[in-house]
Amino acid sequence: MAARAWLMKSEPDVFGIAALRRKRREHWDGVRNFQARNFMREMAIGDDVLFYHSNARPPGVAGLARVCKTAYPDTTSFDPSSPYHDPRSTPDQPRWFMVDVEFVEEFARFLPLDGLREVPALADMILFRRSRLSVQPVSRAEFQTICRLGRARR
DNA sequence: GCCAACGTTGGC
DNA sequence: GCCAACGTTGGC
Numbered sequence: 065m066a067a068r069a070w071l072m073k074s075e076p077d078v079f080g081i082a083a084l085r086r087k088r089r090e091h092w093d094g095v096r097n098f099q100a101r102n103f104m105r106e107m108a109i110g111d112d113v114l115f116y117h118s119n120a121r122p123p124g125v126a127g128l129a130r131v132c133k134t135a136y137p138d139t140t141s142f143d144p145s146s147p148y149h150d151p152r153s154t155p156d157q158p159r160w161f162m163v164d165v166e167f168v169e170e171f172a173r174f175l176p177l178d179g180l181r182e183v184p185a186l187a188d189m190i191l192f193r194r195s196r197l198s199v200q201p202v203s204r205a206e207f208q209t210i211c212r213l214g215r216a217r218r
Numbered sequence: 219g220c221c222a223a224c225g226t227t228g229g230c
Numbered sequence: 231g232c233c234a235a236c237g238t239t240g241g242c
Contacts, residue, residue, distance in 0.1 A: 073240085097225075097239095119240055177241080196224060196239045220242085227236075 067110045069207035070103065071125070071191060072165070073118040073198040081115045081126040081170050089132055089166040093140045094148045096160060100199035104163050105135040112207055113165055116191075117174075118198070124176040125210055133164035171214030185209045 072092060074080065084090055095101055113129040137158035140148040153159035180186050186209060190200040202210075 075240090099225090121242090123241070194224090195222095195241075198239080222241095223239085225236105225238080227234100229234090230232090 066204075067108070067112055068106075069112040069114070069202040069204060070107065070131075071114040071116050071189075071200050071202050072129070073116045075119045076117045076126070077119070080117055080120075081129075081167075084115065084129060084165070084167045085170060087167075089164055091133075091138075091162045091164050093138050093162045095138070095162065095199060096141075096148065096150065097196075097198060100197060101161055103199045103201060104161055107131045107134060107163050109134060112168075114202060114207065114210060122176040122178065124174055124180065125171065125214065126174055127170035127214070128168035128211070129165040130168050131163055132166040135161040135163050138162040173214055173216060175210065175214055180210070180213075183209065183213070 079090070092104070095104060109131055111131040113131060114125050115127050115129050117123055117126050137155065138148070138160040140146040141150045141153035141158065141160040142155055143149055150159060181192060186206055189202070189206055190197060194200065
């Protein structure tokens with residue numbers, strides 16, 4: 065089956081694309097929203113990920129990652145000392161999951177949210193309608209459009 | 219730091 | 231099962 069494409073948000077102050085480049089791969093923990101979790105459980109190895117910087121100035125797409133491990137329990141949910149702790153999640157009955165992603169590239173041009181809004185081919189992106197959803201599917205056409213913009217020379 | 223949007227919780 | 235209260239996300 066063809067690889068799907070996703071957009072995943074992270075605050076660059078906490079974990080940005082530069083940190084992923086350094087670490088090469090990392091688990092994507094801390095997702096505490098059911099819809100976002102369900103999307104992560106649909107991910108397959110090799111799926112493309114747009115790495116989005118949220119709560120940044122400006123917010124926008126910073127580059128690309130790739131899914132390298134499918135969903136498994138998010139152990140931070142079991143850890144009382146973690147900010148992501150959730151007492152309703154246990155090793156026997158995990159409520160929250162994470163995937164692993166590997167670094168692919170940092171775009172030559174960071175793509176700010178307000179610029180993406182202006183692109184007609186991206187008008188239907190979930191990003192603009194469901195601003196709080198931190199993991200979301202992206203169509204192949206949207207993915208390709210964003211890659212082209214991110215790699216373009218001035 | 220503010221606040222709108224919206225997901226979640228819990229009383230009924 | 232409804233919905234008000236509450237908490238969080240994330241743009242600005």
